[in-house]
Amino acid sequence: GAVVSQHPSWVICKSGTSVKIECRSLDFQATTMFWYRQFPKQSLMLMATSNEGSKATYEQGVEKDKFLINHASLTLSTLTVTSAHPEDSSFYICSARTLEARYEQYFGPGTRLTVT
Amino acid sequence: GQNIDQPTEMTATEGAIVQINCTYQTSGFNGLFWYQQHAGEAPTFLSYNVLDGLEEKGRFSSFLSRSKGYSYLLLKELQMKDSASYLCAVLDSNYQLIWGAGTKLIIKP
Numbered sequence: 001g002a003v004v005s006q007h008p009s010w011v012i013c014k015s016g017t018s019v020k021i022e023c024r025s026l027d028f029q030a031t032t033m034f035w036y037r038q039f040p041k042q043s044l045m046l047m048a049t050s051n052e053g054s055k056a057t058y059e060q061g062v063e064k065d066k067f068l069i070n071h072a073s074l075t076l077s078t079l080t081v082t083s084a085h086p087e088d089s090s091f092y093i094c095s096a097r098t099l100e101a102r103y104e105q106y107f108g109p110g111t112r113l114t115v116t
Numbered sequence: 117g118q119n120i121d122q123p124t125e126m127t128a129t130e131g132a133i134v135q136i137n138c139t140y141q142t143s144g145f146n147g148l149f150w151y152q153q154h155a156g157e158a159p160t161f162l163s164y165n166v167l168d169g170l171e172e173k174g175r176f177s178s179f180l181s182r183s184k185g186y187s188y189l190l191l192k193e194l195q196m197k198d199s200a201s202y203l204c205a206v207l208d209s210n211y212q213l214i215w216g217a218g219t220k221l222i223i224k225p
Contacts, residue, residue: 042217044215046212103147
């Protein structure tokens with residue numbers, strides 16, 4: 001149980017275009033989802049926290065207009081990178097948490113974004 | 117501020133034992149996690165400690181001392197597949213994970 005999927009697993013896009021990444025909890029309801037970014041040889045950096053049905057809470061330094069997060073249901077959250085630039089190239093990972101088990105996050109497999 | 121420290125890199129020999137340390141200073145504490153992350157993959161859960169003491173799970177053990185703000189991950193009978201980064205993370209008072217920078221473990225034959 002507690003499986004989280006991400007789609008796509010990798011994507012290449014041109015500078016200036018937008019990319020949407022989906023994060024789904026397959027066998028449980030995720031009241032909270034987290035979006036992380038990880039640059040090579042660095043640790044995970046939390047970008048934002050989203051609760052179902054409400055606006056995401058962004059970490060300091062993360063542009064909310066550039067990284068649009070939607071958590072429309074208890075099983076789906078999306079991250080849209082708008083007007084992508086090469087510096088947005090990174091590994092994006094989502095995780096999900098249930099209301100009952102606030103101590104554990106279940107991670108998706110990650111999405112490798114390359115902006116050319 | 118919140119801070120988690122762990123060594124950047126460690127090297128060990130196949131079949132040996134290695135201990136990866138983690139010290140933390142966070143606003144509140146609701147447990148400490150260890151995750152394993154292979155290059156290009158998402159982290160996978162290894163252990164969770166919320167009480168002081170040693171938790172053993174197969175070849176991996178994790179220790180916590182809340183009074184010292186200290187934890188370690190002990191890996192026994194090292195295998196080549198254990199080459200990975202090991203991430204220490206603390207769940208703070210808001211139930212958010214505060215991540216360490218990770219320790220890259222290199223296993224040599």
